[in-house]
Amino acid sequence: MRALLVVNPKATTTSERSRDVLVRALRSAVNLTVEYTTRRGHAATLARAAAESGVDVVVTLGGDGTINEAVNGLMTARVALEGISGPMANALPALAVVPGGSTNVFARALGLPRDWVDGTSVILEALRDGRHRVIGLGRADDRYFTFAAGVGLDAAVVRRVEQARLRGRKSTPALYFRSIVGQFVVGGDRKTPPLSIERPGEPTEVDLGTVVVQNTAPWTYLGDRPINPNPEASFDRGLDVLAMRRLAVTSTTRTLAQLATRKGGPHGKQVLHLHDQDEFTVVASRPQAFQLDGDYLGERQKVRFVSVAQALRVIC
CATH class of the missing domain: 3.40.50.10330 (Probable inorganic polyphosphate/atp-NAD kinase; domain 1)
Structure with missing residues (x-):
């Protein structure tokens, strides 16, 4: 071999x-x-x-x-x-x-x-x-991802973390937490959420402040703690989505607290969940931060997401 x-x-x-x-x-x-x-x-x-x-x-x-x-x-x-x-x-x-x-x-x-x-x-x-195991992947435009992608606040936090690491900082849960707080304080999209999600045959979801896409669960880890916006996300199904309709201080703080403490994922009127999606497109009214598998890839105004079933054999 x-x-x-x-x-x-x-x-x-x-x-x-x-x-x-x-x-x-x-x-x-x-x-x-x-x-x-x-x-x-x-x-x-x-x-x-x-x-x-x-x-x-x-x-x-x-x-x-x-x-x-x-x-x-x-x-x-x-x-x-x-x-x-x-x-x-x-x-x-x-x-x-x-x-x-x-x-x-x-x-x-x-x-x-x-x-x-x-x-x-x-x-x-x-x-x-x-x-071995055969797993599905996600694809964002022409690039594949294994576990997660994000547009908006999520990706802007990844950008901040990468910038801090270039300055010599170590990647720690504390660095991510400070980056979340810092990005939320300076972010300018709370009053006019720029994102929408378009799905074939479905009404468009509008006025979204951030979109997190999962190909499996968990979305990420803070040290040993799994963070699970969509606990039912799986390599064996389509893509799952968590989106926040507005990034108001109270509702965002509540959602972040739920992410850190709940096993069933966050909930509330400002939270949108989509489960087992084959394809959808995230559209922004102005350029937004974009990340795949924790890697910041610049800003985008439109990203088409597709679930690719049985894409890869993995030794595990």
């Missing part, structure tokens, strides 16, 4: 020594090639080339951003589909993820341990047993 290990050398929870241990462990099970990323988007290029060369498994060591790039590389590879039975995922290399980031939402949503050593053990056992 041929495998490619894509390593983000800046992964926050691993060291050079631990990477060497991982490489030796994987080489005991597969014919392994190792590549290190050197720039943004490099993991996508490496994964795409691996798929097109017939590699069986792509393994990532990094955080959710590295995984997202690798997934997009796999999903955009030109692979031969002739003779493939079942879902498109059967034509692509399987994906295995070793958690190496600060949050590791995707790996934890798959049920993998947080620790990279324990995660590697699970992957090795699954490779020996031939065990």
